[in-house]
Each structure stands twice: as C-alpha cells, then as structure tokens.
Amino acid sequence: MENAEPEEPQKKRPHLDHVETARNSTFQINNKSGMGKKMCPDLSRDILWDILFRLPFKSLVRFKCVSKTWDCAINDPWFVKSHHQKQSTKANNKIVITKGRRLFLADIESLDVEEFIDFPSELQLQGSCNGLICLTDRSESEIILWNLLTEDPKHIKPVSLQQDRLRYSYQGSVYGFGYDSSNDDYKVVRFSTFFYISRGITPNAWVYSLRKNAWKEIEIPPTFDFIRARNGVFTCGALHWLGESFLEDQKFIFAVDLETDIFRKVPLPDSLVGLRTSLNIGVLGGCLSVTSLLPQHGVWVMEHYMLKESWTNLFSILAYKIARPISYSRDARKVLLQEEGNMPYWYDLERQNFSQLGICGLGWGYCVVENYLETLVPASGYGRNYTDL
Missing domain, CATH: 2.20.25 (N-terminal domain of TfIIb)
Structure with a gap:
C-alpha cells in the first residue's frame, strides 16, 4: 500500500488488555504439572504490538485461532495496514502461477512450491495486488478476489453486458486489478470489445469498487483503441495496457487512474515511438x-x-x-x-x-505468472471496522 504510515491514536487500536495469554500485562504458560509460570513480567501492550508486527503472515493467521480477541485484533484494519507497511520494505520473492485448473504459490529464492487448489474448471489469473489475486473463469461468469493466506474469497458478479438496438457480436474482455490508495479501495477494471455492423469494433470499460461493491461504466476517449492482450499492469496508482490509435497509426501505453477512473496516455521511450x-x-x-x-x-x-x-x-x-x-x-x-x-x-x-x-513439479504448458506479496488484507468483508473490545 502506498499510504504513509498512519498516526497511531490510542482509540483506533484494538485493545489487547483481555487477551487470554497476556492478562494483567503478563504472559503465562502452563508447565507439565499444570501450574502457571510467569515468563516475562510486566510485558506491556506496546511490546506485544511490536512482537505482532514482526511476526510473519502465516504465524499471524494461525494466532487468529487463539481467541476471539486475538482474531479481531489481527483482523483490525489499522493493524492490517500498519503490518503491511512495516513488512513491505522487505524484498518480495513470491510469485503466483495459474496453470490450467491448478494454482501455485512459489518462492523464487527457495523454490518452495505450494499448490492451493485444483479447480473444477480453468481459471484465468487477471492480476495480483497487496496479497489479493483476481481470477475469472473462462466463461467470464464469475470474478473472484482471493487472499491466499486468509482464504476468504470474494465472489463478484460481472457487470451485465447491456443489449443494444444495433446488432453486435461480443469479442471478449481484458481485465486489470489494482489499489486506490486515496480511497483505500481495490478495483477491477474490465474492457469489453463489441463488433457492431454499423460502426465496427467498439470498446467499453467498467470499474468495480470492492469498498462500494458496485460497478460503474467509465468513458473511453474516442482516440483510444486498445490492443487485446494480457491483463493490466498496476503501478503508481494506475492500471496500464498497451494501446493503439488507428487514427494516429501509433502504439502507446494508456492508463486508468484508480483514484479518478480517468484515462491518460503514458509516453513511450523515444526510440520506440512509431x-x-x-x-x-x-x-x-x-x-x-x-x-x-x-x-x-x-x-x-x-x-x-x-x-x-x-x-x-x-x-x-x-x-x-x-x-x-x-x-x-x-x-x-x-x-x-x-x-x-x-x-x-x-x-x-x-x-x-x-x-x-x-521449480519442480510444474512441468510444461501454458501458464500465467504474477508477483505475489503476502498480506492480511481480506477480500470478503473488506472495509468493515472493528469496535474496541
């Protein structure tokens, strides 16, 4: 996430005073005889927060099972964002791979591979951002946002393609997935291409907001014709595709700013223009x-x-x-x-x-690869606020 690290007003932090393993500002553990034994006297809540911030993501996911209090604390939006910001300075070394009906998470340094699921049908990987991946099925009847660590997929119904009085044929869609840091929102952009008998190929664009759980159509500049290619590329708060203007007979990069949902051109290197x-x-x-x-x-x-x-x-x-x-x-x-x-x-x-x-075990065959950054960002229920406990 691109926001600066937020201030830490006490009222926004979930309270950990009643966490079972830290009652009375002290960690306790039972020995074999069942007697409690003090391990660390006067372990304050701030120290506990510091410990949690240093833990890897998979450990935090496991610790959510300690109690309802721990679960709410680790899921708290303030903690999720702050933990991500503290961990994002580390080099990212994971990729997510879809290959047919299978999905893998691989470490490019250790070469460890984790197979998550064998889907009943082939899915297309459309993007990855801050721990969430965007998937579509081949029929484009469903869009899935999924955090591979927290395993809370969000199923999204695609925007319905409006019928037109003029006859047309549907040519297909390309997608992009990214993060709007100004509004703390995750967005899916969908371009769909139609061929009209009277006016040829026409693209349409829609944006889905995870926070609002709603689609809206956005206007495409008349000189923007896009190349049907791979999914959009997210960086610097915008999604990017290769474009081509048939009127100007040149290729270019076009972007959708996820804060404003407005198109803009990105200049190519001089040596590649034309x-x-x-x-x-x-x-x-x-x-x-x-x-x-x-x-x-x-x-x-x-x-x-x-x-x-x-x-x-x-x-x-x-x-x-x-x-x-x-x-x-x-x-x-x-x-x-x-x-x-x-x-x-x-x-x-x-x-x-x-x-x-x-990487062993993946074999040959068509695959889609994206970077993957581990976070606790939820897909389902995104944007909900937790009250103080």
Whole structure:
C-alpha cells in the first residue's frame, strides 16, 4: 500500500488488555504439572504490538485461532495496514502461477512450491495486488478476489453486458486489478470489445469498487483503441495496457487512474515511438517497464513515473519471443523474465546469461505468472471496522 504510515491514536487500536495469554500485562504458560509460570513480567501492550508486527503472515493467521480477541485484533484494519507497511520494505520473492485448473504459490529464492487448489474448471489469473489475486473463469461468469493466506474469497458478479438496438457480436474482455490508495479501495477494471455492423469494433470499460461493491461504466476517449492482450499492469496508482490509435497509426501505453477512473496516455521511450514491433509492458522494481522485440530485444524502465526522459534501457537480450520482466532477485543481480505463456526464467545482469528458475513439479504448458506479496488484507468483508473490545 502506498499510504504513509498512519498516526497511531490510542482509540483506533484494538485493545489487547483481555487477551487470554497476556492478562494483567503478563504472559503465562502452563508447565507439565499444570501450574502457571510467569515468563516475562510486566510485558506491556506496546511490546506485544511490536512482537505482532514482526511476526510473519502465516504465524499471524494461525494466532487468529487463539481467541476471539486475538482474531479481531489481527483482523483490525489499522493493524492490517500498519503490518503491511512495516513488512513491505522487505524484498518480495513470491510469485503466483495459474496453470490450467491448478494454482501455485512459489518462492523464487527457495523454490518452495505450494499448490492451493485444483479447480473444477480453468481459471484465468487477471492480476495480483497487496496479497489479493483476481481470477475469472473462462466463461467470464464469475470474478473472484482471493487472499491466499486468509482464504476468504470474494465472489463478484460481472457487470451485465447491456443489449443494444444495433446488432453486435461480443469479442471478449481484458481485465486489470489494482489499489486506490486515496480511497483505500481495490478495483477491477474490465474492457469489453463489441463488433457492431454499423460502426465496427467498439470498446467499453467498467470499474468495480470492492469498498462500494458496485460497478460503474467509465468513458473511453474516442482516440483510444486498445490492443487485446494480457491483463493490466498496476503501478503508481494506475492500471496500464498497451494501446493503439488507428487514427494516429501509433502504439502507446494508456492508463486508468484508480483514484479518478480517468484515462491518460503514458509516453513511450523515444526510440520506440512509431516503431512497428511487438511490445509488452510490466513492472520491475516498482517501475513501469516496456519490452520491445525489435530492433533489439530491449527492456526499458520508467524511473520517474510519467516523465518521458526517465525511460532507461536497462538491458538488451537475444530472444526469439518477447519477454516480460517480473521481478529482481533478492541480490538484484538477476531479473526474472517470462515469455508469454511459458515458465519464467532468470537473466543474469552481470554474466548476461540465462538459467531456468528450477521449480519442480510444474512441468510444461501454458501458464500465467504474477508477483505475489503476502498480506492480511481480506477480500470478503473488506472495509468493515472493528469496535474496541
């Protein structure tokens, strides 16, 4: 989350005075004889909060079972946001992978793999943001927001496609998923394309607000024709897609600002403007990135958002398919790349060579890969406030 760390007024903190394991400001434990034994005298609530903030996410999920008080405290919006902000400075090293009907969470450093579920039908991974992932089924009859740690999926009914007096055929949809920090809201953006006999291909756009639990249609600028491609890329408070203006005969990056739901153009590097080549966009180290296949396979990053002069050619590689950067390694010496639909692989920036990621058990076949950041952000019931206990 992009908000600055909130102030900590006492009234907004859930009280832990009555937590069973910390009564009377003291932790106690039963020994084998059943007698209570003081472990740490005068352990204040502030120290307890400090301990909770340092715990990994999976431990916090388990500790929610200690009691109702602990469950409410760990689920409290203030704690969820504050814990995320304190943990977000650590390097992210997890990716989420959908492959057919299976979903995996993998650690790109340790290569540990966790298979979450084998779905009854194939799902499409449309985005990942702050611990929530966005999934759709192939028929686009359902959208699912899901925190893989808290396992509280939110099922969303897609916006109904309005009938028109003119005959049309539905061409398909692309999605994006991101976070509006100004309103503390998570949003799904859906572009749907229709072919009208009288006026050709026409895109429509809708935005779903998790906080409001509602869809609204947004206006697309008349010069924006979008390329049907992979899901939107989220960074700097906006979702990004590759676009093309048929009137101007050029490609560009367009964005939807999630605070205002308004479109804007993002400038490409000068060397790519007007170039007839395949492009792909992604996020690397928090910066918007673009990859070009020709004249050389180059990876560019926008070091200062919306500043055209800040585009920097990070590296160039020899590849036959266009690759999208996913993440840096923990030591920042390698970049994780993925060619469309294939398993990701490492590129060593110093040695300028490739190596397999080495995740066992996934095999070959089409897959979708996104970064995954562990948080306690809930999908269902998002935005609810807890009263002091």
